[in-house]
Amino acid sequence: MRESPRRSWLPLALIVVGLFLLIASEAGYLVPVENAFHYVLDPLQRVFSRVAEATGNLFQTVREVRQLRAEVEDLRAQVDALTLENVSLRDYRAEVQSLRALLAFTDEFSISGYLGADVIGREACDTYPCGEVIGEEPNPYLYYVTINTGSQQGVEEGMPVVSAGGGLGLVGRIAEVAPRTSKVQLLTDRESAIAALLQTSRVTGLVVGQPDGTLRMEYIPQEAGIGVGDSPGSGQGNVSLGDIVLTSGLGGFMPKGLIIGQVTEVQQMDYELFQTAVVRPAVDLSRLELVLVITSFEQIPLEEPPPEEP
Amino acid sequence: MHWGCVIDLYLTIPLLTSVALTQTVLLSRVDLWGARPDLVLLVVLVWAVVRGVDEGAVWGFIGGMTIDLLSGGPLGATVLALSAVALLAGQPWGRGIGSPTMRLLLLAFVAVLAHHLVLLTVLAWTGYSVDWGRAILGVAGPSALLNAALAPFVQRPLVWLERKVRRERLFTL
Numbered sequence: 415m416r417e418s419p420r421r422s423w424l425p426l427a428l429i430v431v432g433l434f435l436l437i438a439s440e441a442g443y444l445v446p447v448e449n450a451f452h453y454v455l456d457p458l459q460r461v462f463s464r465v466a467e468a469t470g471n472l473f474q475t476v477r478e479v480r481q482l483r484a485e486v487e488d489l490r491a492q493v494d495a496l497t498l499e500n501v502s503l504r505d506y507r508a509e510v511q512s513l514r515a516l517l518a519f520t521d522e523f524s525i526s527g528y529l530g531a532d533v534i535g536r537e538a539c540d541t542y543p544c545g546e547v548i549g550e551e552p553n554p555y556l557y558y559v560t561i562n563t564g565s566q567q568g569v570e571e572g573m574p575v576v577s578a579g580g581g582l583g584l585v586g587r588i589a590e591v592a593p594r595t596s597k598v599q600l601l602t603d604r605e606s607a608i609a610a611l612l613q614t615s616r617v618t619g620l621v622v623g624q625p626d627g628t629l630r631m632e633y634i635p636q637e638a639g640i641g642v643g644d645s646p647g648s649g650q651g652n653v654s655l656g657d658i659v660l661t662s663g664l665g666g667f668m669p670k671g672l673i674i675g676q677v678t679e680v681q682q683m684d685y686e687l688f689q690t691a692v693v694r695p696a697v698d699l700s701r702l703e704l705v706l707v708i709t710s711f712e713q714i715p716l717e718e719p720p721p722e723e724p
Numbered sequence: 725m726h727w728g729c730v731i732d733l734y735l736t737i738p739l740l741t742s743v744a745l746t747q748t749v750l751l752s753r754v755d756l757w758g759a760r761p762d763l764v765l766l767v768v769l770v771w772a773v774v775r776g777v778d779e780g781a782v783w784g785f786i787g788g789m790t791i792d793l794l795s796g797g798p799l800g801a802t803v804l805a806l807s808a809v810a811l812l813a814g815q816p817w818g819r820g821i822g823s824p825t826m827r828l829l830l831l832a833f834v835a836v837l838a839h840h841l842v843l844l845t846v847l848a849w850t851g852y853s854v855d856w857g858r859a860i861l862g863v864a865g866p867s868a869l870l871n872a873a874l875a876p877f878v879q880r881p882l883v884w885l886e887r888k889v890r891r892e893r894l895f896t897l
Binding site for chain 1: 741742744745746747748749750752753755758760764777778780781782784785788789790791792793794795796797798799800801802803804807810811814840843844846847850852853854855858859862863867
């Protein structure tokens with residue numbers, strides 16, 4: 415039954431309220447109100463997420479059986495190849511150990527390998543806050559996920575987030591924090607920009623998200639050149655296909671050495687100041703389940719400029 | 725606003741919150757060539773068609789608020805976008821053109837496009853870099869087609885709900 419035309423002021427009034435909300439939200443006045451709503455919405459979102467996960471897992475298991483069979487075949491082949499590689503690596507290790515002993519090098523060598531199982535394993539949840547992804551971004555033009563850890567667990571804005579299952583690597587950073595949930599801005603969001611470097615060539619750049627959900631490494635100096643051949647590191651100082659892209663740690667917002675992705679294409683124009691590389695994310699950001707929030711890390715010390723000689 | 729409308733909020737708020745949660749937890753994962761089913765939008769659209777622009781706008785406001793609270797975007801963006809949908813859908817456009825289903829399909833197509841245009845405008849206004857060509861051709865267009873096709877499926881349960889609500893109101897009065 416249609417309403418009488420007498421009350422046609424209501425939609426316009428609601429639009430005005432909507433505009434007011436937008437302006438107040440942009441000015442940052444509504445954070446306490448949003449947090450209050452989150453107290454109600456967060457538990458509901460968790461319940462919905464649990465139900466959806468339980469139902470989805472049932473269907474997904476059936477769907478993935480075929481895919482898993484193919485993966486098992488691939489993995490068997492990989493195991494064979496790795497077994498052979500392992501044999502030769504054991505030989506190398508024995509050789510390295512004897513050489514290190516000769517050089518009395520072992521005690522002085524410090525390994526800075528914080529990336530890997532220590533950071534990414536599930537057991538790390540005892541040390542770092544782990545977050546389960548409980549919601550996807552409803553706005554089709556933004557790339558965020560909601561995780562079930564918030565300020566009560568010590569999460570703060572800007573903290574790096576890495577994946578804790580499946581593909582290993584950087585996922586994004588905390589953009590908004592509520593008491594029990596946080597919103598993670600994914601690497602693929604248009605507003606995301608991470609200082610990065612290429613593993614083999616050590617060339618630096620900026621990895622930015624694209625509207626189609628891919629990544630681009632921009633501001634790579636032209637002097638870096640393009641690697642000869644398709645193998646990573648085919649030329650020192652070059653940008654090569656397959657090169658691993660890592661966080662550079664510049665700016666102090668991210669730890670150095672987190673895996674971002676792999677170069678799949680290099681776009682170079684002679685007349686441009688910089689070249690660009692298309693980067694495939696190391697993590698499948700559309701299938702995130704468990705992530706890890708890095709709450710503290712060692713920042714790169716800023717180098718003091720050398721004192722000017724008189 | 726009469727008391728019936730206030731009492732209806734007891735139904736509206738849990739219903740739209742559930743729909744918005746379903747949208748964020750389940751449907752936002754669906755991506756068919758850039759198109760996403762938008763259940764909150766369809767519910768607001770159909771309710772505005774069935775009950776008129778006023779109730780449609782109230783549903784748009786509540787649904788939009790919930791979506792904005794669950795989103796990483798600015799609060800108020802979806803409120804404005806869904807209000808635009810309610811305003812469009814609540815008008816007596818094209819009465820007498822084709823069958824009611826055909827009118828709903830056309831209206832849904834136009835309303836989804838309007839929703840995306842408002843959303844993109846708000847995002848651009850609040851400082852997000854928007855690739856208009858890609859957004860309209862790659863996301864808004866496919867989403868308009870998909871959601872227009874889904875609109876009749878959302879209409880049936882909501883028409884049933886509207887009849888039930890109307891009957892209960894009659895008994896109450």
